[in-house]
Amino acid sequence: MNFYEETIKSTSIYKGNVTEYIVEEVKLPNGEMSQREIVRHAGASAVIPFTQSGEIVLVKQYRKAIDQVSIEIPAGLKDASDLDGLHTAKRELEEETDYNAKSWKFVTSFYSTPGFTDEFLEIYEATDLYIVDDSLTQDDDETVEVIIATYDEAWDLYEQGLLRDSKTVFALFYWKMKKLEMKLGE
Amino acid sequence: MNFYEETIKSTSIYKGNVTEYIVEEVKLPNGEMSQREIVRHAGASAVIPFTQSGEIVLVKQYRKAIDQVSIEIPAGLKDASDLDGLHTAKRELEEETDYNAKSWKFVTSFYSTPGFTDEFLEIYEATDLYIVDDSLTQDDDETVEVIIATYDEAWDLYEQGLLRDSKTVFALFYWKMKKLEMKLGE
Numbered sequence: 001m002n003f004y005e006e007t008i009k010s011t012s013i014y015k016g017n018v019t020e021y022i023v024e025e026v027k028l029p030n031g032e033m034s035q036r037e038i039v040r041h042a043g044a045s046a047v048i049p050f051t052q053s054g055e056i057v058l059v060k061q062y063r064k065a066i067d068q069v070s071i072e073i074p075a076g077l078k079d080a081s082d083l084d085g086l087h088t089a090k091r092e093l094e095e096e097t098d099y100n101a102k103s104w105k106f107v108t109s110f111y112s113t114p115g116f117t118d119e120f121l122e123i124y125e126a127t128d129l130y131i132v133d134d135s136l137t138q139d140d141d142e143t144v145e146v147i148i149a150t151y152d153e154a155w156d157l158y159e160q161g162l163l164r165d166s167k168t169v170f171a172l173f174y175w176k177m178k179k180l181e182m183k184l185g186e
Numbered sequence: 187m188n189f190y191e192e193t194i195k196s197t198s199i200y201k202g203n204v205t206e207y208i209v210e211e212v213k214l215p216n217g218e219m220s221q222r223e224i225v226r227h228a229g230a231s232a233v234i235p236f237t238q239s240g241e242i243v244l245v246k247q248y249r250k251a252i253d254q255v256s257i258e259i260p261a262g263l264k265d266a267s268d269l270d271g272l273h274t275a276k277r278e279l280e281e282e283t284d285y286n287a288k289s290w291k292f293v294t295s296f297y298s299t300p301g302f303t304d305e306f307l308e309i310y311e312a313t314d315l316y317i318v319d320d321s322l323t324q325d326d327d328e329t330v331e332v333i334i335a336t337y338d339e340a341w342d343l344y345e346q347g348l349l350r351d352s353k354t355v356f357a358l359f360y361w362k363m364k365k366l367e368m369k370l371g372e
Contacts, residue, residue: 001331003248003255013200014207016223019302021200021207026250034327036250037202039225039302062189063300064212064222069189070300110355113298113305114249114256116205116225121299121352141220145187166307166352169296173359180366 002029005036018042018077019117041119045088046075048107048171049099049126056154056175057129058168059096060145071147071163073171075121085109085122094132097146101126107174112166121167151175188215191222204228204263205303227305231274232261234293234357235285235312242340242361243315244354245282246331257333257349259357261307271295271308280318283332287312293360298352307353337361 005026013021020040028034049057063070076092094100109122157163191212199207206226214220235243249256262278280286295308343349
């Protein structure tokens with residue numbers, strides 16, 4: 001089966017700080033023409049951070065795109081000088097929460113929503129957390145509050161609809177899975 | 187803690203078929219100005235469909251935004267006349283795979299990536315699948331191939347990097363969790 005869509009024309013509509021919006025005229029496998037709207041993105045890393053007493057570290061921040069406060073696992077954009085996903089994860093955990101970790105493990109990676117963007121997200125698990133210093137070095141345009149939650153508290157935030165982004169919902173289900181594996185001794 | 191970002195100016199840069207690209211000038215809680223790039227999206231539904239013999243039904247399609255063939259759980263956009271997520275899920279399962287299901291269950295919902303888009307995704311689990319008819323009624327601009335995979339086959343596709351979008355990675359981990367729950371008799 002032939003799936004390929006040939007780009008006939010690609011137009012950069014807007015180049016922002018975080019995203020570039022591109023409209024492409026494509027030729028479908030059946031010969032018909034169609035339009036694809038594409039958001040180019042540098043990619044990001046996220047961290048599922050567990051404290052030594054088994055709580056999760058979350059960050060609360062305002063998301064203008066949804067006009068809501070959102071509670072999420074720490075995450076941040078890769079920058080051009082910093083293409084290594086684990087390096088980004090470590091930097092963002094420290095910037096947003098003032099924690100770093102002795103143990104790091106790759107969990108998964110995925111395209112957030114490949115129907116219209118190439119944003120690619122790597123997710124790492126961080127354990128054996130330790131405090132780095134007392135002064136947060138957050139990005140100038142970010143206001144974040146750190147929330148430390150037990151398993152039940154995190155699920156409660158989820159049930160209340162305060163924890164609703166894909167990577168954080170994934171993290172909660174991942175946590176649930178880990179607990180089931182421990183119960184089974186796997 | 188005050189998180190709110192006040193919109194000072196909102197400019198619609200481009201209104202496409204699936205997305206609208208908006209740039210907003212915002213006033214941060216600290217009084218500074220910043221810019222937010224926002225992709226408006228109508229939202230979508232996705233389905234984790236299990237056959238009666240316990241296999242998953244996936245669809246293979248080309249994603250221009252990542253210039254790759256991607257294997258995903260069936261999903262599709264809500265349209266204006268169809269704001270009910272479950273209704274969208276049923277329609278998309280049928281359109282893309284020719285299956286419908288006797289049992290439907292809400293699994294979760296999330297914002298795909300609220301840093302820059304309001305795309306909201308509802309995920310349903312479909313069981314007791316049955317074939318609807320022999321002629322697929324796919325959208326004109328979609329070329330999809332149905333793949334029916336066992337648990338091990340699906341994880342193998344994941345390991346090979348062919349299954350890399352957030353909702354489908356979520357679905358795999360969800361499936362793993364269900365299997366652990368069954369083992370534990372939960």
